[in-house]
Amino acid sequence: MTVNANPDAGVNTWRDLPAAQQPDWPDPEALRDVIAELESYPPLVFAGECDQLRERMASVAKGEAFLLQGGDCAEAFDAVSAEQIRNKLKTLLQMGAVLTYAGSVPVVKVGRIAGQYSKPRSKPTETRDGVTLPSYRGDSVNGFEFTAEARTPDPQRLKRMYHASAATLNLVRAFTTGGYADLRQVHAWNQDFVKNSPSGQRYEALAREIDRALNFMNACGVDPEEFKTVEFYSSHEALILDYESALTRVDSRTGNLYDVSGHMVWIGERTRQLDGAHIEFAARIRNPIGVKLGPSTTPEDALALIERLDPEREPGRLTFITRMGADKIRDRLPTLVEKVTASGAQVAWVCDPMHGNTFEAASGHKTRRFDDVLDEVKGFFEVHKGLGTHPGGIHVELTGDDVTECVGGGDEIFVDDLHQRYETACDPRLNRSQSLDLAFLVAEMYRDQ
Numbered sequence: 001m002t003v004n005a006n007p008d009a010g011v012n013t014w015r016d017l018p019a020a021q022q023p024d025w026p027d028p029e030a031l032r033d034v035i036a037e038l039e040s041y042p043p044l045v046f047a048g049e050c051d052q053l054r055e056r057m058a059s060v061a062k063g064e065a066f067l068l069q070g071g072d073c074a075e076a077f078d079a080v081s082a083e084q085i086r087n088k089l090k091t092l093l094q095m096g097a098v099l100t101y102a103g104s105v106p107v108v109k110v111g112r113i114a115g116q117y118s119k120p121r122s123k124p125t126e127t128r129d130g131v132t133l134p135s136y137r138g139d140s141v142n143g144f145e146f147t148a149e150a151r152t153p154d155p156q157r158l159k160r161m162y163h164a165s166a167a168t169l170n171l172v173r174a175f176t177t178g179g180y181a182d183l184r185q186v187h188a189w190n191q192d193f194v195k196n197s198p199s200g201q202r203y204e205a206l207a208r209e210i211d212r213a214l215n216f217m218n219a220c221g222v223d224p225e226e227f228k229t230v231e232f233y234s235s236h237e238a239l240i241l242d243y244e245s246a247l248t249r250v251d252s253r254t255g256n257l258y259d260v261s262g263h264m265v266w267i268g269e270r271t272r273q274l275d276g277a278h279i280e281f282a283a284r285i286r287n288p289i290g291v292k293l294g295p296s297t298t299p300e301d302a303l304a305l306i307e308r309l310d311p312e313r314e315p316g317r318l319t320f321i322t323r324m325g326a327d328k329i330r331d332r333l334p335t336l337v338e339k340v341t342a343s344g345a346q347v348a349w350v351c352d353p354m355h356g357n358t359f360e361a362a363s364g365h366k367t368r369r370f371d372d373v374l375d376e377v378k379g380f381f382e383v384h385k386g387l388g389t390h391p392g393g394i395h396v397e398l399t400g401d402d403v404t405e406c407v408g409g410g411d412e413i414f415v416d417d418l419h420q421r422y423e424t425a426c427d428p429r430l431n432r433s434q435s436l437d438l439a440f441l442v443a444e445m446y447r448d449q
């Protein structure tokens with residue numbers, strides 16, 4: 001059970017510090033009313049589930065498990081549909097099955113889902129044809145449409161984020177525990193991918209091996225019930241601190257604070273200032289925490305983050321999600337990993353191969369090359385292999401739909417195809433086939449490791 005946090009519990013200490021990337025809410029009183037209402041809402045997740053994920057992440061940090069974290073760049077209110085949620089989940093489960101088999105380790109499955117509604121932006125405003133308006137900051141803040149009305153931050157959207165997250169999580173829980181996620185079913189989807197897509201055929205041998213392994217388990221009399229459910233967790237960037245702190249509660253078992261808006265939350269590259277509000281907020285809660293580390297991160301930054309967020313050096317508490325770019329990972333990551341390892345901290349190292357590899361195509365679309373994404377993951381594995389440390393997982397922006405946002409992949413998307421189904425509201429995602437491609441290729445890398 002969690003109960004509302006009283007102000008003395010430390011949930012609001014971030015308010016005294018500079019908070020980057022917060023919206024300019026036009027009406028502070030309206031915001032206060034929304035916060036008060038959110039504070040009265042029931043938790044979206046239980047503190048005990050966050051503890052369980054922290055234990056799973058401890059296995060990742062110790063080299064005994066692999067993290068698969070993925071989902072939309074920005075979830076959208078009008079995409080809270082059974083079909084879209086199912087497609088995303090299905091893709092993640094298919095990727096998870098391949099990685100589990102090839103890596104022979106448990107795969108911890110975490111969605112960028114049920115709360116990923118807020119976006120940090122490079123620029124506070126956007127100008128089109130001489131008109132300047134606030135940038136789109138995610139459906140939790142303002143609308144995507146380029147009109148003054150849509151772009152004005154509206155705190156009522158924070159309540160919509162809560163309800164959209166609740167509806168999504170409800171369906172995810174139903175799918176993952178109600179039989180839809182049965183491993184044999186997931187494997188059958190993978191067999192379809194291998195059989196029916198040109199890129200899938202390259203993975204026929206691996207798919208056949210998985211098939212034989214499942215048949216073997218069956219023949220050994222493994223209880224089919226064992227295959228029926230899957231552990232799946234939610235995560236999002238803890239960006240809008242008024243929302244995150246309104247959903248922070250005291251766990252009645254331990255007296256600790258938990259952000260019950262999601263199981264795991266992460267702090268982004270643009271908001272991880274050591275003396276800033278986001279790190280202060282993250283330091284107060286007991287959820288497993290991720291921090292994004294871009295190419296400018298120094299070993300001193302990483303060690304200071306550990307000191308603030310994981311003073312007890314507890315495996316599972318802190319995950320470093322590196323997003324260096326394919327051209328920098330082999331140069332920047334080794335020193336970070338070396339110095340952190342030498343300090344005795346046991347963090348989980350996870351590779352986000354998306355955010356360091358974005359560029360603008362001639363058509364004006366923001367895109368990423370599948371080959372760069374793959375190369376960053378390769379670099380990540382190489383660095384860890386060289387240092388004898390554990391490549392703990394991948395963090396990917398993806399969708400279960402056949403969008404055309406990233407170029408390349410086995411069923412190749414060309415720059416000229418980008419306009420066909422470019423649906424993201426912010427950054428380009430891997431589509432279903434590119435995501436499965438990535439899973440099979442990462443599985444091969446994990447094996448070689």
Ligand SMILES: O=C[C@H](O)[C@H](O)COP(=O)(O)O
Pocket residue numbers: 073119120121122123426427
């Ligand atoms: O998803 C991450 C960030 O929100 C995004 O990369 C920022 O994009 P921008 O540079 O278009 O603002």
Ligand SMILES: C=C(OP(=O)(O)O)C(=O)O
Pocket residue numbers: 073120237267268269270292293323355
């Ligand atoms: C904004 C994001 O990433 P980063 O903080 O690494 O730029 C993100 O993952 O949505």
